[in-house]
Amino acid sequence: MNDIETLLWETDATGLAERVNGGDVAPLELVDAAIARAEATGHDINAIAEKLYDSAREQAKAVDRALPFAGVPFAIKDLAIAIEGVPMHSGSTAPPLVPDFSSVMVDRYRAAGLIPIATSTSPEYGLRLVTESKRFGITRNPWNRNHVTGGSSGGAAALVAAGVVPAAHASDGGGSIRVPAACCGLVGLKTSRGRIPLTPLSSESWYGFVVDHVVTRSVRDSARLLDLTHGPDLLAPYQAREPSEPFAQAAARDPGKLTIGVYRKSPLGLEISSDTMIALEKAVSLARDGGHSVEEIDLPMIDRAFMADFARAVASATAGFVRAESIRNGRSIGPELERATRVLARFGEVFSAGELYAALERLAAASRDLIARTAKYDAVLMPVIAHPPLKVGAMNPTGADEFLENTLDRLRLTRLLRIDQFLGQLMDKSLWFTHWPAIQNVTGQPSISMPVHVTDAGLPIGIQAAGRPGDETTLLSFAAQMEKLSGWLDRRAPLRRPEAIPAAA
The missing domain is CATH 3.90.1300.10 (Amidase signature (AS) domain)
Known part of the structure; x- marks a missing residue:
């Protein structure tokens, strides 16, 4: 054996x-x-x-x-x-x-x-x-x-x-x-x-x-x-x-020979660790070793408003799923859910169908803009995680974040999340570890996370390469080369x- x-x-x-x-x-x-x-x-x-x-x-x-x-x-x-x-x-x-x-x-x-x-x-x-x-x-x-x-x-x-x-x-x-x-x-x-x-x-x-x-x-x-x-x-x-x-x-x-873009910013404007930037630089260096042209780029259509609309869409989908599961079980499953899930589902219930449609339209418009602006690139490198793998429990809310989540839950004040300040606070707590991956979920593009780096503390950090819609072949060919080089x-x-x-x- x-x-x-x-x-x-x-x-x-x-x-x-x-x-x-x-x-x-x-x-x-x-x-x-x-x-x-x-x-x-x-x-x-x-x-x-x-x-x-x-x-x-x-x-x-x-x-x-x-x-x-x-x-x-x-x-x-x-x-x-x-x-x-x-x-x-x-x-x-x-x-x-x-x-x-x-x-x-x-x-x-x-x-x-x-x-x-x-x-x-x-x-x-x-x-x-x-x-x-x-x-x-x-x-x-x-x-x-x-x-x-x-x-x-x-x-x-x-x-x-x-x-x-x-x-x-x-x-x-x-x-x-x-x-x-x-x-x-x-x-x-x-x-x-x-x-x-x-x-x-x-x-x-x-x-x-x-x-x-x-x-x-x-x-x-x-x-x-x-x-x-x-x-x-x-x-x-x-x-x-x-x-x-x-x-x-x-x-x-x-x-x-590919043309590779590099996006280094946080769409949320949040901190990016030096370990993550080292990993990104390692991916850039490997791409250059592979003979590719590398260009620094910006994605101005990807910002906090984009991420807030993504959060609204996920909240509404969660609300719909909780409704469907409650119907399947013949009773509300709300009391059995984790607090954060319950808060997100309630948030999904507080804005209208018209508001949701408008958010989805904004996301679609930003996606078209991004795809058009990056069409010249065979792949765009960007981080996946803003920090090395966290200690267990590090994403659990504490202090003001826990107070806000508790208040939203116990007092059923989820409507507060219609206020940008409160939504932003909850969004930052949920996404401070990983700022970028939702971009490709919205645009529909393929993206591959590549394990290019291990920190001095022995923790992996992957970097992603996002491609044109429908073009996994270029990404896989590029990633296989990166695998050999690394x-x-x-x-x-x-x-x-x-x-x-x-x-x-």
């Missing part, structure tokens, strides 16, 4: 599949090793919502070893994706949904040969950019257990970074793929709007802001998995344009290296 566990810990999904396809390793051996490692690291990282061990072993025994990812252990996020018969908690203490169907993406993962061994933790309804909840507690970073994994796909990132699985399903509505990837030293591609269907559980989520894909160790895994899972579904309302070439082919070729593929979190685990574990 130790030899297989070491292989699992060291190897990306593509490499593991090659070993299975070649007959060197049996699917059940990989699955058993992943389950053993999940149990060994479970207390350390707390990243599993539901264990699927029995079904995983049964699938491993029956999987076709010729499939592209035959027998490769995998995890599926406990949020907005359905696995038939598996409770979906969405990180909440409210009653879970137990679907009697599976999402299209789950079927596609299984058709590729992937074996889901667990569902991964998320914060309640994916609303926080750290994975801490009343339902599951704190999910911890395998690089340092005292620090966060980011969110909302923090459980997925923790399982991959800890070497439990080589890749895991994730979703991104305001950075929820890219932030955990940036915190955990992984590759995280936020795909173009419409690239991957969310059906039949939903047609779109958060007005199209939410997309699904994976967090991975390698660029080639992200590309190959996108080749196997993207494309239209009869129930999907729209789709991204067809890629100019297979994504895996793009990741395997030289990108040529050597990040060989980095691993220090948590429970296999050689340090006794054979009986």
Whole structure:
């Protein structure tokens, strides 16, 4: 088992599949090793919502070893994706949904040969950019257990970074793929709007802001998995344009000479740590080493007003979701929600449909402006996180922030958030760790978080490259080159290296 566990810990999904396809390793051996490692690291990282061990072993025994990812252990996020018969908690203490169907993406993962061994933790309804909840507690970073994994796909990132699985399903509505990837030293591609269907559980989520894909160790895994899972579904309302070439082919070729923009400012006007700026400079240096032209740019249409409109849209979507869940349960679920979720949902109820429409129109106009102004660039580099991965609990409100949240909740004074000062205070507290990722959720552009830097304290910091709408191929080709230049593929979190685990574990 130790030899297989070491292989699992060291190897990306593509490499593991090659070993299975070649007959060197049996699917059940990989699955058993992943389950053993999940149990060994479970207390350390707390990243599993539901264990699927029995079904995983049964699938491993029956999987076709010729499939592209035959027998490769995998995890599926406990949020907005359905696995038939598996409770979906969405990180909440409210009653879970137990679907009697599976999402299209789950079927596609299984058709590729992937074996889901667990569902991964998320914060309640994916609303926080750290994975801490009343339902599951704190999910911890395998690089340092005292620090966060980011969110909302923090459980997925923790399982991959800890070497439990080589890749895991994730979703991104305001950075929820890219932030955990940036915190955990992984590759995280936020795909173009419409690239991957969310059906039949939903047609779109958060007005199209939410997309699904994976967090991975390698660029080639992200590309190959996108080749196997993207494309239209009869129930999907729209789709991204067809890629100019297979994504895996793009990741395997030289990108040529690209024109790269660099955006260094905070759209919120908040502090950016020196560690983050060092990471950004490292990404810029790698891009120059790759022979690319690099230009400093500004994004004047992205400001506090833009972010406030994004917050209004998310609040209204949260309010609608809470209404739907209350109807499903035949009673209000408000008392079971975390305070911050309840406040956000109430905020979503205090402005009119006309005001929401106007906010969405402003966001759309800013998106058109941004896409037009940056069309000359093959990619735009910018931070993902403003600080190295935070200490656990650092995003919990304290002092004046806690007083405001408590007041809004207990006295039902959510209408105060119609006042820019109060909304700004709440927004700054929610987003001070990560200022940038929501931009691409609004515009629909693809963006990839690349693990270019590890701080002197041993904490990863990823930097993202945003691309033109529908152009994941350029991003994947560029990211694969950055991977080779930086050597990040060989980095691993220090948590429970296999050689340090006794054979009986």
